[in-house]
Amino acid sequence: MNWLTRLLPGDHPAANLDPALLEKLEQWRTVPGADLGISHNEKRYVVVNTEATGLDLNRDTLVSVAAISVDRCLVNARNCVQLTLDPDPAAALVALLEFIGKAPVVVFNASVNKQALLNAFDKHLGFEPELEWLDLYWILPSLFNDRHASPARLVEWVESMEIDTFKRQDSLGDAYAVAQLLLAALARATLRGHRTVASLIEMELTRKRLQR
Amino acid sequence: MTSAPDALVVANSAFLKRFSPYNQMEPEALAFLAEHALLGFFAKGSTVLSPDMGQPRYFYIMQRGKVQANQVGSISVTEYSSLTIGPGESFPIGAISAGRPSTNTYVALEDSYVFQLASEDFLALMRISPVFHLYCTRYIANLLNQSRLQLQTTFSQRAAEQQTMTTPLGHLIKRDPITVSPDTPTRGVLEKMAEMHIGCMVVVDAERRPVGVLTQSDLLPRVVLPAFDLSRPVSEIMTSTPHVLTTTATAYDAALEMATHAVRHLLVVDSSDELQGVVSERDLFSLQRIGLRQIRAGIEGADDIEALQRASKDIRQLALNLIAQGIGAEQLTRFISALNDALTSRIIKLELERHKLFDVDFSWVAFGSEGRHEQTLSTDQDNGIIYSAAKETQEATKQKLLVFAKDVNEALAQCGFPLCKGNIMASNPDLCLTLEEWKRRFGAWIREPNPQALLNASIFFDFRVLYGSEKIGDELHRWLLQNARGNTAFLRMMAQNALTTAPPLGRIRDFVVESDGMIDLKKSGARLFVDVARILSLRGEVASSSTVQRLRLSGQKSGISEEELDAMVEGFHFIQLLRLRAQHIETEHDSPDDNKIDPDTLNELDRHILKEAFRQARKLQLRLKLDYQL
Numbered sequence: 001m002n003w004l005t006r007l008l009p010g011d012h013p014a015a016n017l018d019p020a021l022l023e024k025l026e027q028w029r030t031v032p033g034a035d036l037g038i039s040h041n042e043k044r045y046v047v048v049n050t051e052a053t054g055l056d057l058n059r060d061t062l063v064s065v066a067a068i069s070v071d072r073c074l075v076n077a078r079n080c081v082q083l084t085l086d087p088d089p090a091a092a093l094v095a096l097l098e099f100i101g102k103a104p105v106v107v108f109n110a111s112v113n114k115q116a117l118l119n120a121f122d123k124h125l126g127f128e129p130e131l132e133w134l135d136l137y138w139i140l141p142s143l144f145n146d147r148h149a150s151p152a153r154l155v156e157w158v159e160s161m162e163i164d165t166f167k168r169q170d171s172l173g174d175a176y177a178v179a180q181l182l183l184a185a186l187a188r189a190t191l192r193g194h195r196t197v198a199s200l201i202e203m204e205l206t207r208k209r210l211q212r
Numbered sequence: 213m214t215s216a217p218d219a220l221v222v223a224n225s226a227f228l229k230r231f232s233p234y235n236q237m238e239p240e241a242l243a244f245l246a247e248h249a250l251l252g253f254f255a256k257g258s259t260v261l262s263p264d265m266g267q268p269r270y271f272y273i274m275q276r277g278k279v280q281a282n283q284v285g286s287i288s289v290t291e292y293s294s295l296t297i298g299p300g301e302s303f304p305i306g307a308i309s310a311g312r313p314s315t316n317t318y319v320a321l322e323d324s325y326v327f328q329l330a331s332e333d334f335l336a337l338m339r340i341s342p343v344f345h346l347y348c349t350r351y352i353a354n355l356l357n358q359s360r361l362q363l364q365t366t367f368s369q370r371a372a373e374q375q376t377m378t379t380p381l382g383h384l385i386k387r388d389p390i391t392v393s394p395d396t397p398t399r400g401v402l403e404k405m406a407e408m409h410i411g412c413m414v415v416v417d418a419e420r421r422p423v424g425v426l427t428q429s430d431l432l433p434r435v436v437l438p439a440f441d442l443s444r445p446v447s448e449i450m451t452s453t454p455h456v457l458t459t460t461a462t463a464y465d466a467a468l469e470m471a472t473h474a475v476r477h478l479l480v481v482d483s484s485d486e487l488q489g490v491v492s493e494r495d496l497f498s499l500q501r502i503g504l505r506q507i508r509a510g511i512e513g514a515d516d517i518e519a520l521q522r523a524s525k526d527i528r529q530l531a532l533n534l535i536a537q538g539i540g541a542e543q544l545t546r547f548i549s550a551l552n553d554a555l556t557s558r559i560i561k562l563e564l565e566r567h568k569l570f571d572v573d574f575s576w577v578a579f580g581s582e583g584r585h586e587q588t589l590s591t592d593q594d595n596g597i598i599y600s601a602a603k604e605t606q607e608a609t610k611q612k613l614l615v616f617a618k619d620v621n622e623a624l625a626q627c628g629f630p631l632c633k634g635n636i637m638a639s640n641p642d643l644c645l646t647l648e649e650w651k652r653r654f655g656a657w658i659r660e661p662n663p664q665a666l667l668n669a670s671i672f673f674d675f676r677v678l679y680g681s682e683k684i685g686d687e688l689h690r691w692l693l694q695n696a697r698g699n700t701a702f703l704r705m706m707a708q709n710a711l712t713t714a715p716p717l718g719r720i721r722d723f724v725v726e727s728d729g730m731i732d733l734k735k736s737g738a739r740l741f742v743d744v745a746r747i748l749s750l751r752g753e754v755a756s757s758s759t760v761q762r763l764r765l766s767g768q769k770s771g772i773s774e775e776e777l778d779a780m781v782e783g784f785h786f787i788q789l790l791r792l793r794a795q796h797i798e799t800e801h802d803s804p805d806d807n808k809i810d811p812d813t814l815n816e817l818d819r820h821i822l823k824e825a826f827r828q829a830r831k832l833q834l835r836l837k838l839d840y841q842l
Contacts (some may be wrong), residue, residue: 036764065368074250074328077224128635161323162276172216176223184323191255200320 017125021094025125028094031102034132036198040186042171043197045073045134046103047182048096049175050116061085061129062120065092066172067099068179070106073186082172087125104197108154108178110135134183134200137206143188151211157181216708221246224327227251231300233347241341249327251275254320259302262317270328273302277324281316296321308334310823312722319662342773349779381466381480382459384496385489389479391416394423394447394550398435401426401446412477412490415450421485424450427477454479459488461588463661511554515562517626520555524627527551528589531792545788548809549585552629553678559623560679567616571608573597575680576620579636583674584742585758592630593621594671596643598650598684606646613644616733621682636671647684651691661705669706673746674757689755696750703751707840710743711833715826723811734807737787740829741780744836759784763832772835783828786821790831 017025028069047068054060069079081099083092107113110133118128141151147160154174156164163180167173189195194203221322225246228234232734234242250270254260260279261268272279274297281303297303297318308331309313329337338345380840391402391414405428406414415424426446434440434449453470456479466478476493507526512519531548560576578595581587601609617638625631638644645653654672657665671690696702716724716736725731745762748754752766760781767777794809811819836842 068216068220074252076250077220078217078247080216082219164223164227164276164325166219166226173221176220180251180253180325183251183325184255187253187255187258187323191258195842 002166017090021090024094024098028097028129032083033130034104034197036101036132036201037103039129039195040073040173040190040197042072044069044101044103045182045186046070046100047106047175047179048112048113048117049107049171049178051115051169051171052112056210062089062116065096065117066170066175067096068172068175069099069103070179070182070186073183075176075183079171080175085120085124089120093124095120100131102131104132104134106134106136106178106182106183108135108157108174109137111137132197132201133203134197136178136185138204138211139185139189139200140181142203142207143185143192154178196203217247224249225250228273228300229326233343234300237343238341243345244333244340245329245337246332249273249329252326252328253302254279254324254326256320256324260318260320260324260326261314263313263315263552266313267331268304268308268314268515269331271302271305271308271331271334272318273327273329274299275325275327277319279303279318279324280321281318281324283316286446303347306820306824309338309352310820310827312820312823315820317588319584346773346775349775353775353782379459380459381457381463381478381491382488383461384466384491385459385480387489388494389414389489391420391487393417395445397438397443398446398449399442402431402435402442412492413446414479414487414490415446416487420484420487422454422456422481423447424452424486425454425477425479427449428454429476450616456481457491458483463496466491468495476643507532507551508554511558513550514558517562517623517635520558520627523551523555527555528628531576531589544792545586545588548589549582549587552582552587555627556620556624556629557679560620561629563616563619563623567612567619568670569612569616572599572613573601573681574613574681575677575684576638577675577685578678579675580671581674581792582678583676583757584824585676586738586742586788588788592632593624593794594632594638595621595638595678596636596645596672597638598645598647598677598680598688599647600684613642614639617644621650623706650688654688654692655695658699658702661702662707666705666709670709670743670746673750674742676757686755693750693753695753697753704840704842705745706743706750707836710740710747710842711837711842714833715740715741715829717823717826717830722819722830723826725811725838727752727777728808729812730808731809732808733787733791737826738784738791739831741784741787741832744829745830747836776831780828781831783825786825790818790822 047070049066050062051064051066052060052062064082064084066082067080068075071079081095083095084144085092105114114135115132121128136157137151140157141148144160148156151162154177157163158177158181161181161184163177165173165177168177189200189203194200221243225234225242226797228237228242228246228249234245237245254277260272261270276299279297282299303318304314304316306312311331353631369522390404390408390410392404394417396415401413403425405411411428415426416420417423424447430449430451435442439448455473455475455477457466458470459480459482461480466667469478470476470493478491480488480491482488507523507530510523510526511520514523527548531544532550556576556578558733564570567651575598575599576632577583577596578594579596581591582594597613599609599613621631621637621639626664631637636643654669657669661669673696675685715735716731718724723731731737741763742759744764745759749756749762750770754762754765754769756762756765763784766779767780790809791807794806812823814822
């Protein structure tokens with residue numbers, strides 16, 4: 001028996017999951033949650049980027065998702081995944097959760113990336129995993145107001161920071177660009193005294209409030 | 213579909229391939245680098261690496277942005293004081309290969325993305341990639357060059373200090389003056405002058421204030437010709453009111469005083485008129501530069517031991533000047549060697565005349581460092597004789613040669629080549645042998661390589677003819693190479709022996725020092741190169757006895773690249789140069805501290821290069837280890 005199947009009715013997607021996947025989800029659940037007070041230099045973040053059939057969250061479906069680990073402010077090329085949802089979306093999403101663990105998830109433009117993922121989690125696994133999310137879309141203008149004082153598109157940041165991209169419009173290629181933006185953001189944040197995950201979450205909230 | 217890590221690795225290598233040396237790198241090495249390089253970011257103004265961070269954990273390759281390298285401290289390590297590093301460039305090659313803290317501080321000039329390769333991965337990359345290895349070796353060789361330039365500057369300064377005519381007389385006084393009181397009987401004074409080999413006796417009063425002098429040139433007119441009564445006190449014939457200068461007067465003042473009054477000696481006193489020493493005309497001359505030609509001419513024209521003793525001192529002075537002029541260790545040792553050869557030949561010729569040995573066919577052979585042309589300034593004698601004689605006269609000839617050799621050894625000792633403590637000298641009956649006897653002896657060592665035989669081989673196999681028939685020496689060389697080469701067991705034992713001393717590189721500290729805190733640059737430095745080179749030369753049939761020649765010629769035969777050989781030779785030269793430098797400071801001949809160096813007194817750069825030199829020795833040893841599966 002599993003915590004999900006115990007709680008949920010029989011027609012829930014989780015009830016139909018392969019027992020091996022359920023076992024993996026159970027393991028993921030026991031991973032300790034992110035300590036938000038740890039400084040960036042000792043923290044592991046995971047950059048996540050999605051690729052969908054289109055931009056309409058209600059109509060379009062998720063095609064692939066890429067994740068790159070940014071551990072202690074370093075990008076390690078060996079530490080990343082790119083997962084396609086076809087043919088087994090549940091397996092892909094569980095693999096993604098396994099890769100992320102309980103690390104804070106960093107996206108660029110959560111309204112698309114985070115939402116698409118949460119929808120997919122809900123649809124294929126039947127629940128929305130509890131994770132800390134950070135959105136560079138909001139954080140970057142606060143840290144690099146000398147470059148773009150208000151939220152800008154990913155391509156604008158990439159150009160402004162002269163970031164090396166090897167493949168645009170690909171979930172992994174864009175994730176790599178976002179990971180490099182995160183490196184810059186963490187360095188700048190540290191310089192400005194925002195040394196922890198918590199302080200970045202706070203910064204994002206403030207920015208959103210300011211924007212409204 | 214390629215995996216995500218593969219895609220990022222490909223992206224990394226695509227970037228690296230835009231720059232040298234990565235564009236020439238072996239594909240698997242490039243893949244290794246691209247896979248292990250971690251991407252990091254340094255905000256403008258932040259410090260990437262500094263000396264106080266200790267041993268660098270990463271090797272940095274700039275991806276984007278600019279980093280500025282600034283030298284720390286007063287010692288200038290490289291010719292630049294600050295340097296901007298841009299995309300594709302890397303640091304700190306020297307520090308990370310030497311496992312030492314960086315000598316520079318690296319600060320991001322602008323927001324910079326930097327690839328970081330963990331130091332163990334850097335070393336692994338050096339191992340798997342000849343291209344990368346070469347790139348780093350070249351960089352370090354360049355550092356070595358710069359260091360040599362810097363050493364030369366140091367020497368110029370020291371030489372300038374020593375040579376200038378503005379040197380205070382206090383610094384020129386070499387030994388405590390020998391004095392007598394005014395009431396000393398003249399006979400006693402003359403005996404003392406003869407005994408001490410001095411040309412000038414100072415007469416002082418009870419407070420050691422000079423009251424007169426008696427010089428050699430006074431003796432004829434004042435003592436001999438007038439048949440002066442030698443029992444009468446010296447005060448009656450001395451020159452009263454001698455020429456006196458204070459310790460703070462300069463060499464120039466002294467030269468002027470001597471020229472004005474036509475005297476050869478001046479007394480030097482302190483502020484209370486107490487005698488401090490005597491400065492001679494000769495002391496002043498030695499301040500001026502002595503040329504190679506003059507010394508050579510001096511040696512050729514010398515017909516007594518005193519003249520040769522002077523020449524021997526000049527050789528030391530010349531060595532100092534040559535270093536000041538920027539000459540490298542290789543040429544310098546060659547010069548010293550050439551002049552010492554000339555000196556030795558001259559001594560042999562003089563002794564030959566005395567011993568009437570004109571009809572004896574023999575060669576005077578040098579062994580050890582002299583045999584390798586690698587004499588430093590404190591080398592004791594290692595020599596022997598190869599002679600030929602008809603069977604019936606052999607014993608008589610040998611006896612004559614031994615008597616002659618004894619005098620040569622003594623004369624060499626008087627000229628500053630200390631007698632060999634191990635009695636490796638031509639006057640030793642065991643080392644005055646016919647060609648056949650030498651071959652038998654060498655053959656026995658090769659056949660039965662016991663520890664003593666191996667030790668002997670390490671001294672005697674480095675031989676060359678210094679006087680007499682070169683042909684005999686050539687024949688012995690040929691014979692030795694033919695016989696040693698085939699005997700793998702012997703070479704293996706030699707290799708084993710050569711590996712007993714490891715370079716003094718520490719795991720935690722930079723250097724492993726002896727109990728007195730010193731490193732013996734001969735025993736655990738130069739000798740490591742010398743021993744391996746000897747084995748390589750025996751195996752590769754290289755007839756030269758010089759370590760550098762042996763390394764180069766046998767290294768080429770066994771496929772070691774030019775660059776690697778350059779680095780090894782540079783390493784050897786650097787250790788030799790440090791040895792020479794240590795010996796200059798210790799002008800005392802053959803003192804036990806010669807060749808020893810306290811690594812803590814070395815400056816940052818010297819330590820760095822010395823470590824690299826030891827690494828080269830380790831590399832040579834490793835090669836030997838692999839070759840003989842030891």
